[in-house]
Structure formats: structure tokens, C-alpha cells
Amino acid sequence: MSSAVPFAADPDTATESTTETRVEPDARTKLAPSWSVIVWDDPVNLQSYVVYVFQRLFGFSEDVANLKMLEVHNDGRSAVAHTDRERAEFFVTRLHAYGLQATMERSKDS
């Protein structure tokens, strides 16, 4: 699992990287994304459909969407976003609306 890898689609991660040198350590910890959105393997959803959903919801490039889909398929799960709780709930809800099995969990580094 590559839960520590930030994605460009995640505005929180992008914000963190651009302000890193200006933020005090304590405040930086508070701003860090603390939830991971996990997509789980599912024998019914088509691989091409999962790639489509990843591209649509997260704005992933085709290459990244394919990599994340294969991670789900081969490893059983993939962390597709790291963000605050509210946005993680939003993403999980949207993934469910598209029929994907998704959960959210506190990031290990939070």
C-alpha cells in the first residue's frame, strides 16, 4: 500500500507542500491530512469501470488510475486519497454511489 504517497488531485496535500517552509511544526501537524480513503477489491466491478471512477472522482491521469486499480486488484486494497475527515467522507460517499467498496481510516502517520 502506498498510503504515504500524495496525489495532485488532493488539494490538502498540495496546500501542505506549498506552505511547508512557513508553518510551525505544531500547526503543520494539525493541518496534515489525517484520514485515508481505501478502495477494496471487488470481484464484480469491471476493471475499466474502476479506472473510470478513479479518473472521474479524483482527476487521476489514466496511468495513475490504472496503477491504483491494479493495486486494488492485486493487493486487495488501495489508498486513493489522504485528506481531512470531511473530504474523506465525501469521497467515500461518492465511491459508494458508484458501487465501489470504500472505507476511511485514520492515517498511520496522524
Added chain:
Amino acid sequence: MTRLESKGKHPDTGQRLWKLHLLKVEAAILRGLPEQLRQLLANPDNNRPVVDRLFPVSYADPEEERENRRLLGQGLLEERQHLLDLMDAEMLRAEPSESQTDSGDQADQGDQADKGDQAGVALELDAAQLDLWLRFVNDVRLVLATDLGMDSADSGPDSTADPQPPEDPKRALLEYLGGLESILVEAARQDF
């Protein structure tokens, strides 16, 4: 049979447009599916595995999940019901199509004697409508697969231990919808 015909791009949005062609028998089956799902959602206690598959858990922690359901559950149900209403409207948009060969790119669709069987309906789809169809078709596939016991990791379509006979109507529908979904998703991804 089902096919998706490219209709170029929308002059204003630049998004691709498509025309979905369905045989009459395919359209008739699809037309009945929203109501079947509606009935299923209206009786969740009698369809627990299927409903649980359409509304999976968000949190591993039971207490957090309970609170999440309390806050979001009704909205998620209403969103699913709204999707079915939209699909009812989609089915009404379908117009008779003279034949499956009217675009000229499907050369061999049978002779005149088969024309009655080949006649069907067609409707135009933009990106948003493609997305709507994809979500609906995928929902039906999830329902069918769960009902057939094909929803666990060792019992999917690739499993060699599938207990369902190939002539099972639900399985046949699942396979048809898998083909339809493949066609739709290939088209939808061209807008990314």
C-alpha cells in the same frame, strides 16, 4: 445487438455525443429494471445482502459507522432512488430505430428476414447521461451478482467454482449488462 455510435462532439461543450442502439427486447428488459430496484430498496429487510452491497460501510468502527448512517443514510437512499427516477426518464427518451445498420459501419447484421428482430430503439447520450447509465447498469450488476452469490473474492465472474448454471436468466442478464457497461465505460473514458 447493443452498440454505441459516435455522433461527434457537442458544438458548445466540446464533449463527445453518442447514440446508444438497443434491440427491442433489450430495451424492454432495461425498462423494467428501475422499478425492480425501487421495489428492492423499498423492502431492505427482505433484501439485506443486496442492500448492504449497495450501501457498504464507511468505517470499521461500529460506533462511527452508526453515526455516519444516522447522518447520511437517508440522503444516500434518496440519491439512489433519484437515479432510478432519472433512468425511467432515460427509457422514455428512447426512440424507434429503423434498424441496427443505419450508420453503415455495421455491415453484416443479417438479411431482410431478420430485420424485424434487429429493429430496436436508440437514444443520444452526452457525458452526463453516459455517467448516469454507467452507475445504473453497475448497480444492477452488483444486485444480480450478490443475488447469485458471486460477490465474494473467491466467487466472482472468473471463479471456477461458480455454482450457477449458464442458462440462469439472472446470470445471462449479468453477462449482458457487463457487455453493455464495457461499451459505455470505453466511451465515457474518451472525455478524460
